[in-house]
Amino acid sequence: MxxxxxxxxxxxxxxxxxxxxxxxxxxxxxxxxxxxxxxxxxxxxxxxxxxxxxxxxxxxxxxxxxxxxxxxxxxxxxxxxxxxxxxxxxxxxxxxxxxxxxxxxxxxxxxxxxxxxxxxxxxxxxxxxxxxxxxxxxxxxxxxxxxxxxxxxxxxxxxxxxxxxxxxxxxxxxxxxxxxxxxxxxxxxxTTPMSVERHAAKIMKAELWTFCRHAERSLQPAAKKHKLLGRVLAFTSGKMDAREAKNKTVKREVAPALPLDLPYETDIAIKVSRTSAAGTLLRQVWAGSHAFFEGTQERIKSEDYLTETLQPFPQANPSFVTRLKKGVLFSRPVVYAIRHFLAHRYTDVGVHSERDVHNMVRTHSEAAPNKYNVVLTTRRIILARISVGAKLIDWILSKHVLMSGYAKDVIFAGELWKDAEGTFWLSPNSGTYQPTVAQLEAAAAYLRKVFPHLRVEILREIAA
Incomplete structure (x- = not known):
């Protein structure tokens, strides 16, 4: 613990x-x-x-x-x-x-x-x-x-x-x-901006390139005498260098730490989604872990703040795009299939304090975006990072309905982020569940009670 x-x-x-x-x-x-x-x-x-x-x-x-x-x-x-x-x-x-x-x-x-x-x-x-x-x-x-x-x-x-x-x-x-x-x-x-998994994959790739480079060095004397071999080595060497230099990273800010010695609540059980074997392979292609983080606690009851459940795609007269999402792109069979790969099972990572949760959430800035989609059910707080790697994959794999799995007890959905001052911001930005301003305010009040030492503010207006 x-x-x-x-x-x-x-x-x-x-x-x-x-x-x-x-x-x-x-x-x-x-x-x-x-x-x-x-x-x-x-x-x-x-x-x-x-x-x-x-x-x-x-x-x-x-x-x-x-x-x-x-x-x-x-x-x-x-x-x-x-x-x-x-x-x-x-x-x-x-x-x-x-x-x-x-x-x-x-x-x-x-x-x-x-x-x-x-x-x-x-x-x-x-x-x-x-x-x-x-x-x-x-x-x-x-x-x-x-x-x-x-x-x-x-x-x-x-x-x-x-x-x-x-x-x-x-x-x-x-x-x-x-x-x-x-x-x-x-x-x-x-100390690298890459995740542990991504860095480890780069190490394995570097091991392979090590053999290639040694072969290249051993052929250099012959390449000086044979123009064709020299051109081949120059081409392959350039390809390696281009691949290694392609990705650039942006240094990000980190919000100040919370004090160590406050009486934090220490009852937040957290688990992390784990992909299937096929999902793990696909994750190497889309260059990022679209993990779901789920937190639960028994101290505060959500029904004291949010009494109504939300339905996905609630529009009375949905647009063609909404009908396409509901009937095809994010239909129940498709969502269940994606979750089979993306959230095949969950791993418990222990019971944590408010301070731990504050420390786990990445700091958001315009230069280094780190917003999360958030779904509240009657018993769970679910987070998924929005910007991980490829934009299209991010858009698909962080959808609120994918996070909820069409759960029947969704009480809020929106966005959450931590700014450089350490304040958490909550917005009702969910085209799928479309919470009201009153539900946004109630969700913020609920989170403030669950995390009494965290600053939680609301953003009523959704950026276009």
Missing amino acids: QTANTQRDNVSGLAAHFECRPEFLFGNENVPHVIDASTVRERTIADLKVFHIPDVFAGRDEVFIGFGIPNAYLVCPDGQGGYQKFAGKSLRRAPSVIEATRDFVQSGILLRFKNLPPHAAEKLRAAMKVHHGNKYWTCVNANLRVMEDAGFSAGKRKLSSIYFPEAMLAYLLENELKFEGQRIELQWIR
């Missing part, structure tokens, strides 16, 4: 306030708490995205393993007030080395080792020296050999038997990491 103490543990040692929410890893594996540190500045050095360690961590005694694109590395204190890292090269093409970080390492996914005893860093430094200069098939395996020799273990499998980042991430998600037999808490931190 998530408590105020857990929240304090989540933020301790971090250099700034970061949002935190569940994310997917490799399909339907769920990471319950991912610190979203993507607001830190990413710099580009020699085609690698890097970040400044003090932008994420407040102290100088952190131990973490990082997964950039494409390299994995292990960081620990160097014993002189700085950080050192152990980095290997894949395909045994160069020796593994101990390097001074100068406080910069690759951006990506970090696994932070918490509650380590002070001598753990000493043992890691000693193990790094043993493996310095050795060649290994993968950088992940090189780092895991260092960890194993330093006294780390997990589950029944030897860490040194793991070779690839996706295998390591999945294994450590399922098995407790231990140091000298004592459980180590792993904190997942993301």
Whole structure:
């Protein structure tokens, strides 16, 4: 169960306030708490995205393993007030080395080792020296050999038997990491704007390109002598570079954190939708997780605020477009079929506080839109992010009727977002359910009672 103490543990040692929410890893594996540190500045050095360690961590005694694109590395204190890292090269093409970080390492996914005893860093430094200069098939395996020799273990499998980042991430998600037999808490931190799942997919792609690049380098001498081969290599190299440079991201704002020590309500049970196997594959194509977040609590009764249920497509004389939506695009069979792929089942992610919920919701701005569609039923509060990836897919997969699944107890539908000041805004923007202004005001009053420490305001006018 998530408590105020857990929240304090989540933020301790971090250099700034970061949002935190569940994310997917490799399909339907769920990471319950991912610190979203993507607001830190990413710099580009020699085609690698890097970040400044003090932008994420407040102290100088952190131990973490990082997964950039494409390299994995292990960081620990160097014993002189700085950080050192152990980095290997894949395909045994160069020796593994101990390097001074100068406080910069690759951006990506970090696994932070918490509650380590002070001598753990000493043992890691000693193990790094043993493996310095050795060649290994993968950088992940090189780092895991260092960890194993330093006294780390997990589950029944030897860490040194793991070779690839996706295998390591999945294994450590399922098995407790231990140091000298004592459980180590792993904190997942993301410094890239990409989701954990998207970044992991990029890592796997980078592994494939690594083989291609090595083949290209081995052919370079011959390409200088044969014009046709040179043109082929120039073309394929250009294609790779264009694909890697295509996507640009916008840095977004983060609303201020709520105080730690207020008497927050701590009874909000949250679960997240999980796709079917086919839905997971499709999600890789549309480049985003259209998850439904459902919250429930028993403290406040919705019927004390909203007494009428809403019907989808309530127009007496619907337009042709509305008839098309109701009868074809979002008919009951179509909605049920989409939900079979999109929300095949749900995963419980624990009981949370108001502060947790505030921290899970992304901050919205015009530069980085992060609005959510919201559906209230008599017992559930359902959220789905509107802008995820492709606009057409977003429009389809965040529809209110898709979220409700034609539930008979819908009492409100609209939009919700958190602004840069931390205020939640509620609007009645739902062409499907069309709530009244009175229902909007009642829904806001209900949410204020469920979340008494959150500021909830209403926007009566819907932008054209």
